[in-house]
Amino acid sequence: MSKERPYLEVKDLTIRFETDDGIVQAVSGSSFTLEKGQTLGIVGESGSGKSVTSLGVLGLHRTRSNAKVTGEIWLDDEELITATDEKVRLLRGGKMAMIFQDPLSAMHPYFTVGSQIVEAYRVHHPGVNKKVARERAIDMLARVGIPQPERRFHDYAHQFSGGMRQRAMIAMALVNDPQLLIADEPTTALDVTVQAQILDLIRDLQEEFGSAVIMITHDLGVVAELADEVLVMYGGKIIEKGPALDVFQQPQHPYTWGLLGSMPRLDRDVRDRLTPVKGTPPSLINLPDGCAFHPRCPYAGRNGNRSFTDVPLLRDAGLGGPHLVACHLPPEERTKIFQQEVLPNL
Amino acid sequence: MSENLLEVSGLEKHFPITKGLFRRQVGAVRAVDGIDLQVRSGETLGLVGESGCGKSTTGRLFTRILEPTAGKIVFDGKDISHKSFSQMRPLRRDVQMIFQDPYSSLNPRHTVGSIIAAPLQIQSIPTPQGLKKAVQELLELVGLNPEHYNRYPHEFSGGQRQRIGIARALALRPKMIVADEPVSALDVSIQAQVVNLLDDLQREFDLTYVFIAHDLSVVRHISDRVAVMYLGKVVEIAERDELYKNPRHPYTVALMSAVPVPDPARRDRAQRERVLLTGDVPSPINPPSGCRFRTRCWKAQDICATEEPPLVTRLEDPESHQTACHFPIVEDEQVVGRRPASTPA
Known part of the structure; x- marks a missing residue:
């Protein structure tokens, strides 16, 4: 594979939803690139299109018949918008993974946290037996700093505290060693002391695995902590983009x-x-x-x-x-x- | 300025945990567990702490939405600790509350007009130019269009709804407003608008605020004095600048160092100086003995487990700066980069 293209390249991404009230222009003409080991911060208020951009990259709009997506998304030399559903499904959770804002609604309440991590692993590693997958899940729980992972493996999401639940979700997202990790407001629901722990964890894991990270948040402080490059979105468009230091020291918009x-x-x-x-x-x-x-x-x-x-x-x-x-x-x-x-x- | 509008002493609120058919009490959530605090007339007192530290319960006790399990609440010279619902009614004119969630705190079936008029009607306040006019003046005061009198809450954005909540709280021209996380559900730019509005209203109506929030930067911006809470106790209280310049309690230091600074140039320094607390806040059902923070504190020693540190002024601090800690942080202490040894199992 030639390595001319950046690891992730989004070109002219436009996402529209047809609703009863009219056409929602959620994202219009967004372009950006991201290399492995780098962190891109996307900042904006509610309704600026920052979350929809990330859902677009993951192909999560595909199940919605009213969504129209145009443009190009290249991940590791593969185009994702024109790819088959099956292809994207294999990438999602494997090569690219997502951490959501609210882990309680992102996890299934009826299955133990451990079994959900095992499932995520086995979907992408079909040959692996249950015992190996279980060890892998416990290993991941330990890696994200959950005490007594063997015991916590059997707990349900509601039995975890907010911070621990967020860690468990990060473990689930990372179980297949994703190369692209999208974090959508991962710390918004958390207390500052826990937020600091989680940001620290994401930073350490990125160093360890060298993955590309997209950090979506409304908190400029969080972006300043992590991002190498910053996108500011407003009304579905990127209105400012640049290296984090430049955007914070000489903001232009x-x-x-x-x-x-x-x-x-x-x-x-x-x-x-x-x-x-x-x-x-x-x-x-x-x-x-x-x-x-x-x-x-x-x-x-x-x-x-x-x-x-x-x-x-x-x-x-x-x-x-x-x-x-x-x-x-x-x-x-x-x-x-x-x-x-x-x-x-x- | 120095006269106290509200004084609480030994304030406690325990929520019983019951079990079985006869609702036998098997324990209690000690949400607020012994607080002494004064709110001075005309000031803004900030209450900060993480979720579950009892700051909201404290706010609800101040407004007597909740009745304390023990302790005394004196508002404007009157003991209101155990006043009944009807006895409290005349006092409600003077204490109002703004809630966090602008979606659930407004009745979706009532128009904005009737929501804001309700306090005036309940208190039978005479409105010489008519109720509608009074409400429209309030709408204008908080920066909403008075024409929107007949609209329903769902027709407004989050920031506008919060303004409606503020108008309702202002309707009776109270002396004190307890604002429980009034801006944390709002977008950044809207948050700042509401903070500025609260500032203006305080100046105009000589209001006293109790501002409850978990965001230390917002609290610093708006408060004159700040109290830091942990597991139902006040662990440190001081004038705003004093607290943020010379935090004494290890928890205050950790809390402040955890706030992300919007300046990538300071990133490395901020990370180095950060005190990372491990683990979560312990359960308020069974709080740790002695100092409640000891399980997460890097300075904890034996005495911390046996003896509860009283909230006192240290010799080198101004009188208004009180700390509840056996080993408070001293000037120039190298807390820098101090990370607690390991995650407790």
């Missing part, structure tokens, strides 16, 4: 400024007021014309009326790096606004 301005931070002095984005996120059925962010953007009128009519393309932010932004403001003006008006309030 007014929405990213708003997200950073919304967060009180422990590493800075207390601000008198937070500086959030005004208004609410748009409906994906009826996106505003032009830049989807323009109704909430304080700078929308500054550069003619283009924001109201033209959709800004994701292009070079003008910083001389791989940093991309979808905004009509000219680079010099953006930098000026950020330095003079935004940064002092962060």
Whole structure:
């Protein structure tokens, strides 16, 4: 196999759902790549299309007849959108796996945690007998830091605490050594101390297995902890993309400024007021014309009326790096606004 | 500012665990297990802790939604610990509550207008310009369109619903509002809007807040004083800046170090300095003897298992800074990178 393509390449991914209320433009024209050993952080608020993007990569929309998916998804030189269901089913849980936000609803309440991990393993290793699979499951439970794995193997999901349940789900996702791990808000339901444990665990496991990780979250702190590259999504589109350090130190999109301005931070002095984005996120059925962010953007009128009519393309932010932004403001003006008006309030 | 609006002493709430046909009591969940706390008039007191530490139960005791098992609650000079439902009614004007979940805390069958008007009607508050006008003023106050008076909760987004909850709490012009995780169910940008709104309202109406949350950065932003809770006890309390600058209790230190910082440049440092706590919070049915944090504490010694540390001011700290620990963190102590030895089996 030639290794010209990145390990994961998503090209122009568009996902639409036809509903009674109209067409939901969940994801429009997302493109990104990810190499093994790297972590991609996808940030956005509810309804920004971040979770749907990951479900699209896993092919989980396939069972839904109202979903229309176009574009290309290349995983290890295989195209997934045109692949057969059988093919994707074999990849899912094998080469690519997912950690969900809520482990209680992601696990079956009637089967023991151990038996679910064994099942996941045997589906992808048909020749393996039960005893070997059981040992593998116990080994995985121990690996993610669950005390007394032999005993916990026989417990049901409800008998685990929140943090332990999340660990068990990570064990289930990792049992087949996936090369691509997608974590959708894996720590949102957890306390900070447990969150720190889980993030630590994901980091260690990634180092050990060298897998590619997509971390989806609304928490910029979590992204800053793990991600090498960051995508910011708004209204189903990627509006900013770049190396984590660049995106956090020189954010380019007014929405990213708003997200950073919304967060009180422990590493800075207390601000008198937070500086959030005004208004609410748009409906994906009826996106505003032009830049989807323009109704909430304080700078929308500054550069003619283009924001109201033209959709800004994701292009070079003008910083001389791989940093991309979808905004009509000219680079010099953006930098000026950020330095003079935004940064002092962060 | 220094006058106390609310004082609790020895506050306890134990929920009985019953068994069998005759509901024989076999144990108790000691949700709140001996708290002494004062809320000063006009301040915001932040209550932080992990899930199950009793912070919500404490909030519900403050508003007397729950009756304490033991201890005393004095609000505005009156002992309200065991007042009956009807005796409490006139006092409800002064203490209101904002709930975490903006979906389940609003009746889906009532219009926004009737939800916000309910407290005014129940308390028979005269509204000189009519009930509708009063409600519309409240809607405007919290940044909602007064025209939406006749809409139902499902027609609003999460952030807007939380504003409806705030309008309802404000209707009676209370002295104190207990806000139980009021922003944790909201998106980041909406969260900040609601925090700013609460800030504005406090200034305008001279409100006293008890702000319950698990998010340490939000609590730091909004509070004047902060109390850290663990397993039904207050383990540390201090003025905001003092607490965040000089945390004394190992649990406070661990909690703060676990908060992810949105700055990738500090990633390595943050990870090095992080105190990773192992395991989970023990069960409040059978809390550890002595200091409750000892099972997860890296500084624990024999005395921690036998003697419960009292909540006291340490010599070098300001009087308002109290810590319940036998071996509090001292200045310049190298907690850095201290990870507890191993996962307990």
